[in-house]
């Protein structure tokens with residue numbers, strides 16, 4: 208468990224983190240999101256006792272990092288995998304860390320296996336790709352088999368197989384009851400990996416919610432493609448739908464509000480032939496839209512629930 212309370216960090220006149228409060232609970236993957244410079248790394252460093260807060264506090268398992276009795280077995284972190292010294296082998300690097308933390312050689316062999324670096328264990332880190340360095344950083348974080356993991360951009364440099372592997376690993380670590388906090392710029396990946404999201408902007412909390420709730424809030428409607436779009440629009444609006452041409456939806460155009468259709472009048476919001484093909488409908492389910500289309504003799508060539516991506520939701524709430 209990580210508890211961040213009213214955490215603030217000033218670097219001179221730069222307010223990197225400002226009154227930040229959130230919890231990271233065990234048994235879940237929590238994603239930490241924010242634009243460049245939002246304060247994610249600073250927050251993680253304060254949780255890990257690497258930077259002193261100007262005010263407020265960050266606790267791991269109820270105490271400050273420095274007060275943990277067996278820190279390597281309680282918290283593992285990966286902050287900047289690229290910084291690792293290049294002269295040693297992966298094995299030697301991990302062994303030095305393990306001995307410093309009172310951890311045996313056998314665990315080094317285990318974590319090298321776990322992160323897929325067993326075959327490169329005796330190679331010098333200097334020759335490692337970025338993805339291999341990420342795996343090595345993760346191995347170091349896992350050495351003490353800790354209950355809390357704090358990972359800054361762990362996906363960076365991993366290939367698609369590596370990304371999928373990491374996702375599965377982090378989800379299984381959380382399923383074992385561990386607390387997992389990770390930052391990433393890769394929104395699609397974050398939406399697949401994280402159960403909860405803490406989103407910050409300019410050092411302040413913007414959202415602390417579940418990934419599912421955030422995406423449901425930004426759910427943007429049902430995409431309908433029909434050669435009878437104008438007629439279908441009238442029928443759907445009469446049933447209470449709000450409709451806009453789908454290709455305008457991303458441009459943020461105001462939706463056309465629901466209104467009853469006057470008999471015979473053309474109340475369609477659709478103005479050109481291309482827009483008549485695709486509609487974005489809100490306020491009705493796909494089933495109801497399909498039934499209305501059938502009742503009005505309108506062919507439907509596509510009927511699909513359109514989900515807002517985490518990237519779109521993130522951009523909207525952090526604007």
Ligand SMILES: Nc1ncnc2c1ncn2[C@@H]1O[C@H](COP(=O)(O)OP(=O)(O)OP(=O)(O)O)[C@@H](O)[C@H]1O
Pocket residue numbers: 218221222223241242243244245246247248249250
């Ligand atoms: N050691 C430092 N000295 C002075 N200013 C700093 C220092 N570290 C960070 N900052 C500033 O604090 C703010 C937050 O930076 P931080 O690195 O925590 O953001 P971030 O969300 O991790 O960004 P990124 O995604 O780019 O890593 C930025 O304005 C940054 O320039």
